[in-house]
Amino acid sequence: MYNHKKEFDWQTTLEFISNRVEFSKRQSGNKDTYERSYRIKNLLKDQPTYDTLYRRNTNKIDDNKCIRCENKEIEDWDHIWICEDNDFNLNEIIYESIHKFELQLKESNQNDNVVTLRNYNIEFINILESPSIILRGKSRIWELIRGIYNNKFNDLTKKKEEQNLIKKLWRFTYNEIKNRIWIPRCDEVKRLEEKADIKKIDLRKRKNDPPNDLDRNNIIDSNERKINKKRKTTKNIEKDRKNS
Ligand SMILES: [Zn+2]
Incomplete structure (x- = not known):
């Protein structure tokens, strides 16, 4: 043996x-x-990988996947050394x-x-x-x-x-x-x-803050565009009617 x-x-x-x-x-x-x-x-094999931290229920870690490669691979100790990244x-x-x-x-x-x-x-x-x-x-x-x-x-x-x-x-x-x-x-x-x-x-800020001028302008812009689109469509329908 x-x-x-x-x-x-x-x-x-x-x-x-x-x-x-x-x-x-x-x-x-x-x-x-x-x-x-x-x-x-x-x-x-106890480096603080995502898998280790996730199992220990450390804050901020949502899952055990590798954050570097986007292959949805678990980042355990072995993965560190062969990660595609x-x-x-x-x-x-x-x-x-x-x-x-x-x-x-x-x-x-x-x-x-x-x-x-x-x-x-x-x-x-x-x-x-x-x-x-x-x-x-x-x-x-x-x-x-x-x-x-x-x-x-x-x-x-x-x-x-x-x-x-x-x-x-x-x-x-x-x-x-x-x-x-x-x-x-x-x-x-x-x-x-x-x-x-x-x-x-950033996401939290946007939720909590009143829209600033830039945001307001964007909203106005997009509303105007919608109205314009509508107008165009009505025009087209009228055109179509004339043609038929
Ligand atoms: Zn990886």
Whole structure:
């Protein structure tokens, strides 16, 4: 039987999610807390999506549908990452992450690491694109989005430094997905919600306020047009009569 316990590297996973890897010394408290919270929410699939907020009965949420794409799809945790409104798809981000990560290494003159990266980048993609044994019907990309580190990455090499470099690439990719999907998603939702709020306020104003001059003019205009139309029709009828 397959040993499911060994599928994931839980130590690396927990170190990553508890955010002890990159931020503990350098970063200020706030950023650290935000980052940890973001990672825990992905692990639990508990980001504040429309579906989550709707189920929790939060004010202002009328339904659980995605506000960004107009496909009437439920915005649950899975939908965030594959919404049609996303500017980039997951595969694109993974390929470009490897490229960007390599550039970073070059810029900091880590030429040995560039060579190592090139040795493993295809395998790295292969692992991510192969089906997850735990998350049924999904590729291992979804393990990465959850922040769960697959042991297959460790099996690529026996050398500790190389394993660490692969972990760095994995973390880099995780952050790229956040920066290119999650953050734009939040900005766009905020923009659309503000737009909807303005519309609601506008509608309320129109209901409550007496019509202003512009509205009155519009009413007069449209009345005049109706009268004109009537006149025309009467004329036409008279014409018709004459002709017949
Ligand atoms: Zn959507």
